[in-house]
Amino acid sequence: MEVDPRQAALGQLLFYDKILSGNKNIACGTCHHPRFGSSDGLSLGIGEGGEGLGPDRTPGTGATRIHKRIPRNAPALWNLGAAEIAVLMHDGRVSQSDLYGNGFDTPAEERLPRGLASVVAAQALFPMTSEAEMAGDPEENEIGGAINDRLDRGWAIIAKRVRVIPEYGARFTEAFDHIETPEEITIVEIANALAAFISVEFRSIDSPFDAYLRGDETALGDKAKSGMALFFGEAGCSGCHAGPMLSDHKFRALGLPAFGPGRTRPFDPIARDLGRLGESDDLADAYRFRTPMLRNVALTAPYGHNGAYPTLHDMIGHHLDPETARARWTRDLAALPAVDWLAEYDFIIQTDAREMDRQSLARDVYLPARSPEEIDALVAFLQSLTGASTDTTPFGVPDRVPSGLIPD
Numbered sequence: 001m002e003v004d005p006r007q008a009a010l011g012q013l014l015f016y017d018k019i020l021s022g023n024k025n026i027a028c029g030t031c032h033h034p035r036f037g038s039s040d041g042l043s044l045g046i047g048e049g050g051e052g053l054g055p056d057r058t059p060g061t062g063a064t065r066i067h068k069r070i071p072r073n074a075p076a077l078w079n080l081g082a083a084e085i086a087v088l089m090h091d092g093r094v095s096q097s098d099l100y101g102n103g104f105d106t107p108a109e110e111r112l113p114r115g116l117a118s119v120v121a122a123q124a125l126f127p128m129t130s131e132a133e134m135a136g137d138p139e140e141n142e143i144g145g146a147i148n149d150r151l152d153r154g155w156a157i158i159a160k161r162v163r164v165i166p167e168y169g170a171r172f173t174e175a176f177d178h179i180e181t182p183e184e185i186t187i188v189e190i191a192n193a194l195a196a197f198i199s200v201e202f203r204s205i206d207s208p209f210d211a212y213l214r215g216d217e218t219a220l221g222d223k224a225k226s227g228m229a230l231f232f233g234e235a236g237c238s239g240c241h242a243g244p245m246l247s248d249h250k251f252r253a254l255g256l257p258a259f260g261p262g263r264t265r266p267f268d269p270i271a272r273d274l275g276r277l278g279e280s281d282d283l284a285d286a287y288r289f290r291t292p293m294l295r296n297v298a299l300t301a302p303y304g305h306n307g308a309y310p311t312l313h314d315m316i317g318h319h320l321d322p323e324t325a326r327a328r329w330t331r332d333l334a335a336l337p338a339v340d341w342l343a344e345y346d347f348i349i350q351t352d353a354r355e356m357d358r359q360s361l362a363r364d365v366y367l368p369a370r371s372p373e374e375i376d377a378l379v380a381f382l383q384s385l386t387g388a389s390t391d392t393t394p395f396g397v398p399d400r401v402p403s404g405l406i407p408d
Contacts, residue, residue, distance in 0.1 A: 001081045001118050003196045006175035009395070011197025013171070014190060016408070017401035019161055020128055021048060022136035022143040022154075023064070028127065028194065030408045031074045034393060037299030038077040038202050043307025043334040044260045045070035047133040053408050059339045064140075068132050069342060071263040071273060073307035076300040078387075079245055079293065080120045081199025087119070087249050090289045090305045091263070093279040094123045111152040115188040121195035125187065129154060155187035162190060167402035201395050204296055204387035212384075220384055227381030230374055236367050237378070246294035246385070251276040253287040253362035255322045256304045257329040258349045260336075271349050272359075273306070287362035296390060298383045302335050309333065312379045320367050320375075326360065 014020065016029040026048050031040045033053060041055045049066040051058050059066045072090050080088070086096040096119050097105035102112045104122045107129075116122045127133045129147050138148035147154035162168050162185060169182030176189050209228070211219035220228065231237040242248050253275070262273040276285035289305040302308065303315040310333055318325035331347060339346075349355060370378070401407055 001083065001120075001195075001199050003081070003200050004175065005200075006171075007193045007196040008200045009197075010168075010171045010175045011193035011195070012201065012395040013168075013398055013401050014162070014194055015197050015201075016398055017403050018405045018407075019165070019401070019403040020158055020190075021134040022141040023048060024403075024405055025049070025064075026134055027408060028124070029397065031070075031127075031133070032077050033408065034201075034390075034397065037296060037301075037390075039074045039300050041301070041335065043073060043302050043336055045074045045133075046337060046339075048131070048136050055335060055337070058337060059342075065341075066132070066339065067137070068261045069336070069339070069346070070132055071261050072305050073302065075292070076296065077198050077202040078204050078296045078300075079202065081118070081195070081203060082245055084243060084245060085119060085249070087290065088123045091276050091279045092251060092290055094119060094126065108151050111150070113152075113155070113186065113188050115192075116195075117192045118195050118199075120198055121188075121191040124191045124194040124198070125155065128158060159185055159187045159190060165402050171402070197395065201393050204390060206388045207295065207386055208384040208388075209381075221380065223377050223380040224384040225381075226374075227377035227379070228384075230370070230378055231381050234368070235370060235374070235378065240291045240365070241294055247291045249291060251285060251288035251290055252364040254289070254304070254318065254365055255287070255326060255360050255363050256306060256308045256318065257326055258306070258356070258359055259308075259331070259334060259347050260306055260349075261345065262349065270352055270355060271345065272352075272355055275305070287359055288364065294382060295385050296387055298386050299390060307335060310335065312382055313375060316370075316375050316378055319365060320370055322363060323360070 016027050018024045018027045031045050032038050033040065036054045046057045046059055046066055047070050049060040049064050051060055088094045094106045096103065099105045100110045102114045103116065104112055104119065106112050106122055107126065129135055129151055131137060131144060135147050135154060136144040138145045143154040143157050146157055163182040172182065172185045172189055173179050179185060179189060208219040240248055240252060262271040263278060264271060265278055274286050276288040302310045309315045309318060336346060398407055
């Protein structure tokens with residue numbers, strides 16, 4: 001997508017500014033930090049109420065401590081501005097669509113505001129509405145309370161918070177031609193600025209693999225070349241991981257080990273995650289999740305919709321033999337910071353034998369066995385997808401933000 005550099009620069013400040021959260025204690029960049037490949041290095045994140053960054057983040061203390069883990073792994077943000085991307089989130093619940101007359105199909109349905117420039121902008125709105133991610137409990141702040149009343153009502157409060165900060169008011173009027181006074185700033189401009197930043201900051205198309213495709217035969221080592229031949233050949237990986245972003249953006253069931261609170265529906269009696277079914281209401285979509293894009297995948301561990309596996313070797317092994325991998329999986333493989341008051345429930349889903357049977361039977365991917373040497377070669381190829389400039393992104397983390405709050 002084409003990006004206005006003024007909007008991207010404004011989006012950088014918003015991305016790292018905790019003013020967008022209900023209790024002003026967490027920013028987008030807290031869980032999508034460049035230090036951790038634009039994710040957080042955890043299987044299931046610690047959201048609003050937590051303290052610290054990445055794998056060292058703690059669940060907080062006292063009345064403001066977290067009440068649940070984030071149900072799914074924080075997705076990386078690489079190349080979300082690519083033209084091919086029309087669907088986002090593990091279950092695809094944010095997508096381009098004319099269904100509601102606003103350009104998108106989202107949990108806000110017809111209440112999603114018009115004027116959002118991209119699916120990235122639409123997606124950027126929803127962490128702000130999540131009690132566990134950014135909004136906080138309804139009784140803790142006015143944003144959490146408004147969202148508890150109706151999903152979209154918190155956005156107006158967030159926009160007011162931003163536009164009354166003089167520096168933000170000046171920057172918005174400069175970055176958006178249709179904004180003449182700070183009073184005109186809405187959540188739409190905030191989301192569009194965030195999307196502009198994400199699309200520029202996390203653009204990555206300069207990997208050794210890209211150099212090889214441009215004709216540099218020396219860009220890949222022998223092992224990576226062998227892995228590439230397997231990936232696009234007899235190993236069958238490209239059947240799902242296809243195209244420039246190495247994803248067909250479709251949904252498949254892999255039967256990953258289950259744990260955590262799950263992204264439950266209101267009527268779910270157990271802590272399970274039904275994946276795409278939660279969005280589509282189609283039983284055929286049970287336990288299916290979106291095929292992840294693979295550029296910079298070596299930077300974004302752990303892997304899977306719930307971060308079940310810590311390494312690429314582990315994740316490939318599960319693809320090849322889910323039954324064996326699931327039987328061998330142990331709880332210590334999950335990157336879950338200790339939360340004493342949640343420990344009883346972290347793995348409770350595994351005590352439900354029938355649910356475990358249902359999840360193990362939901363499998364869409366069948367691949368031929370590979371030798372350890374071939375798996376090593378596949379990992380070497382996946383490592384060659386890491387961009388050369390991932391450590392020198394255009395903007396980086398700002399030293400300060402206009403709210404005066406301290407960036408992570």
